[in-house]
Amino acid sequence: MNKDERNARYNAYVESKIPKTHNFPSLIYAFVIGGIICILGQTIKDTLLAIFDTMTPQEASNWASIGLIFLASLLTGLGVFDDIGAIAGAGTIVPITGFSNSIASPALEFKREGIIFGMCSKMFIVAGPVIVNGVVASIVVGLIYLIIGAF
């Protein structure tokens, strides 16, 4: 068997093993579940603003994010998040719940390899790149504004 033929067979095998994303329905699920998560955030924000007179919209937005982060890590701990994520796809990944899950999920998974080098270090396996790229981009933006502001 030559190399090309072997590679082609292997690729076909891999293709057959990859979980299939059903194109159209998954799009609808992502839309609806993503939308619902955003509405949940908005509800938390508006409820807090209605209860606490002194709270600023900015603080309320932060609380909405933290509320969803709490919910997502709790559901990850309970093992329910993966079931929702399997249906919703990007609907749970793109909202802040996905960021929370990306930290909680490896933390849970690698706990058996120890607290420090398992749980704590693997926590940032996905969130690390997100924070690194975001921070670097924000430094660049800040520097540009600093230079523009100097003139």
Added chain:
Amino acid sequence: MFDLLLYLKVFLVGGFICSVAQVLIIKTKITSARILVLFVVIGVFLEAIGVFDYLIEFADCGVTIPILGFGKALAEGAILGAQESGLIGVFTGGLTKTAGGIAAAVGFAYLFAIIFDARTKKNM
């Protein structure tokens, strides 16, 4: 207080952003980590060119709850920092603004990882 039209916009815009990501996942088989990185950087960019505030005015949590909002907060912090305290603000601003979210995600992940055990995968 609870403006129904706003809620409709939040749902539609939030859903739209997620379905754009879903299209990317279907078409390019891009991993979810790359999706998150991509959307954070888009958020930083949109804040840098000054359009993000208009998006928030239109759909509020529809754009801030998606990870775009995380990028927006990073850039907003760095820009405010640059304007208020100069070079040091460029470095301190971004993470100061996002500290709540990061600390919450780390803290809750730690807590729940201690409390719960990973569920064994059914199909392994």
